[in-house]
Amino acid sequence: MSTTAYAPKSSGWLTFAAIILAAVGFFRLISGIAYFADSVRVNDVSNGLFGDNLFWWGIWDLAIAALALYAAYSLLGNNEFGRVVGYIWAILVIVQSFLLITWAPWFAFGAIVLAVLVIWALATTAEPSST
Numbered sequence: 001m002s003t004t005a006y007a008p009k010s011s012g013w014l015t016f017a018a019i020i021l022a023a024v025g026f027f028r029l030i031s032g033i034a035y036f037a038d039s040v041r042v043n044d045v046s047n048g049l050f051g052d053n054l055f056w057w058g059i060w061d062l063a064i065a066a067l068a069l070y071a072a073y074s075l076l077g078n079n080e081f082g083r084v085v086g087y088i089w090a091i092l093v094i095v096q097s098f099l100l101i102t103w104a105p106w107f108a109f110g111a112i113v114l115a116v117l118v119i120w121a122l123a124t125t126a127e128p129s130s131t
Contacts, residue, residue: 025068032061
C-alpha cells in the first residue's frame, strides 16, 4: 500500500482565480460592513457616499463577497459549481464596475481587469475529470 496521499491536480490558473475571488470577497465583506458602520449615514442616507442607495450598496457588496468566497472555496475543491459561481461573480463585478466608473475610475478599471482574468482562468482551464 502506498503512503502517498492523493492530491487532486488543479491548474495554476484555477488557484489564481480562487485566490483573487477570496481576496476580493474579503475586501467586499469589509467594505459592505463599512457601509453600515456609521450610524449617521445609515439614519440619513441622503448624505452618504451613494446618496439614497447606501444601504443597497452595502447589501450588494455583501452579496458579491458571499459569491466570491463560496466560489473560491468551491474552486479549490475543483468543483464544477465553483466555476458557475465564479462566472456569475465576475459578470456581477463587471456590471457594478461600469456603474461606478464615473465616481471611482481606477477602482472600477481594476475590478474589471480582475474579473476578466477570473473569466479567462475559468474559460481556459480544463474542467475537472470524473475519474
